[in-house]
Amino acid sequence: MLSGTSAAEQYGLAEDAARVEGYCEAEKAAELRAKLRLVDDERGNVTLRATRFARVVNVGLRTVPTAVVAVDLAESYEARERDAGLRAVEGLLR
Numbered sequence: 565m566l567s568g569t570s571a572a573e574q575y576g577l578a579e580d581a582a583r584v585e586g587y588c589e590a591e592k593a594a595e596l597r598a599k600l601r602l603v604d605d606e607r608g609n610v611t612l613r614a615t616r617f618a619r620v621v622n623v624g625l626r627t628v629p630t631a632v633v634a635v636d637l638a639e640s641y642e643a644r645e646r647d648a649g650l651r652a653v654e655g656l657l658r
Contacts, residue, residue, distance in 0.1 A: 568611060568636035568645070571627040575637065575648040585611040585636060587628055607641065631656055 568585035569577070588596055593614035596602070602610055613636070627633065634656060637649025 565628050566626060567613065567628045567633050568640065569642070571633045572637060572645060572648065574630065574633065575652055577637075577645060577648055583609045583611075585613075587613045587615055590614040590616045611636075 565588075566584075566586045569580050569583050570585045572580075593612060596612060600610070602608075602612065628636075630652075634649050634652035637645045638653055640646045640649060
């Protein structure tokens, strides 16, 4: 499921086709890392977030819920994404 920069269009940010961010089941994370030849790199172009809440990623949605996208953006190294995420989180808390 897409999140963060891959789902940022709802916050007025253009999707960055050079980067992808999303969630997968924790049990499948190692398989995906091997299949896609992913390595740990804090500034890499793929962010794979593993969750043990399988029902979250198995509901058939393309993106995670809005609040999750906002929090993921708020953790971004990119200033525009981080600012958009922080504004979204503040709006959700009101």
